Amino acid sequence: MDAKLAQIREDREELEHLLSLAQRARVKDMLSINLRKLDTEYIVTKEKLDQAQVAVTLGQASVTNTPVGRQLDANPVIKAYDTTIKTYSWDQSDKFVKVFLTGLGDLSQVSPDQIVQQFTQHSVSIRINQVGDRNLLFNIHHTGQPIDPKQSYVKVKSDMISIYLAKIERGRQWPHLRASDEVTQKPIAPPKIDETADPSAGLMSMMKQMYEEGDDEMKQTIAKAWSEGQSKNSPF
Structure with a gap:
């Protein structure tokens, strides 16, 4: 496992x-x-x-x-069971984008060691363990604009979780919190994955399907990633 x-x-x-x-x-x-x-x-x-x-x-x-x-x-x-937080609000200043998570019950007993936070330049992952019988999860896989991971942080109050994302480009207004929010066309069905297959084989199958069904931009992206991966694995 x-x-x-x-x-x-x-x-x-x-x-x-x-x-x-x-x-x-x-x-x-x-x-x-x-x-x-x-x-x-x-x-x-x-x-x-x-x-x-x-x-x-x-x-x-x-x-x-x-x-x-x-x-x-x-x-x-x-x-405790994992609960993904899907409802949020957000605001921004010149320096920070602020995400507010509310309606989570009493958070007054949450200690710093219960909070697991991970920031990259384009992603956010927050996990707060053992809030009663729940582990609270919140993720942004790709932010609307790049952030400064070292200056970003989480603040837990008695009734709310606030996430402060430090802007790299101070003063620039974000039109969207998530990069995926910019997509306005019809949602795309995800590639089919055989859940009983070997995980690595499943990824290869998914990549193959995305390559075959994708446009030129998608094919170039996958080909570039594959080429870089092969270069890293080469002993020479």
């Missing part, structure tokens, strides 16, 4: 690389859709792994008479 999680992460990195090379909004939207599918697959796989680990721990506790075993019985593991 751990190997599958690692494979999904590698597939996601490959798609993020493609997304960084893509120029057209339509191409970016297709890649963003597949990134979201991989995120969902990762969450489901990790949840199964966590369930298996909890079952083993509880099984060991039930057959032992040691003080550790009794302590586990007295303090059972509280399982």
